Amino acid sequence: MSNHGSFSGNPKTEWLVDESGADRNMRLLEDFLYTDPDGKKWLAPSGSIIDGASIPRPLWSTVGSPYTDDYRRASVVHDVACDSPTIPRKDADVMFYHACIAGGCSFLQAKLLYAGVRIGAWTSSSLAPNALSRHRLLFRVPFKSVADEQFVQDKFQELAVDMKLLRDDATIAELDAVIDKHLQF
Incomplete structure (x- = not known):
């Protein structure tokens, strides 16, 4: 196991047909597991519905789209963790950071993805409920306004510029300090 954790393998999924035409969701056909650096097991159970990395559509050209790159496996356990009423969002986001690295992301890419999910948490708690989306998680629906x-x-x-200045071995607290500088949690 790397110092950022490990996965149980590759997720086994099936595409689901969405009546709205989005066709982005998948169902897990088998349990999928990520073990974090502290040995905590993050289970995405068989039958869970996932929609790929929760990246806002406006950032797809910058960061990547939901089912591309080395963060795909991390997105599976993050999706399930974010849907859990017993897991604090911050804990899910920290797990996502480590899982991104365990999945093969560079430190810079993982830092930027972590900043992205923290922006998602910030928007869902700081902006008016319908400012960007009617759904509780901003990153799971298309945006409605060019201004948004x-x-x-x-x-x-803004965050990316500062994240690039951090060392590869920056701590979560150091990442959070940069994020907090730009966002008010």
Whole structure:
């Protein structure tokens, strides 16, 4: 196991047909597991519905789209953790950071993805309920307004500049300090 954890293998999934036409969801056909650096097991049980990395559509050209790159496996356990009423969002996001690295992301990519999910948590707790989305998790639905999209892109770009300045071995507290500088939790 790397110092950032390990996965049980590759997730086995099936595409689901969405009546709205989005066709982005998948169902897990087998249990999928991530073990974090502290030995905690993050289970995504068989039957869970996932929708890929929770990246806002306006950031797809910058960060990547939901089912591409080395963060795909991390997104599976993050999706399930974010849907759990017993797991604090912050804990799920920290797990996601480590899982991204365990999945093969560079430190910079993991830092930027972590900033992205923290922006998602910030928007769901700081903006008016319908400012960007009617859904509780901003990253799971398309944006409705160009102004809202530009706002998220600008916040992310501000964070990205500072994240790039951090060392590869920056702690979560150091990442959070940069994020807190840009966002008010």
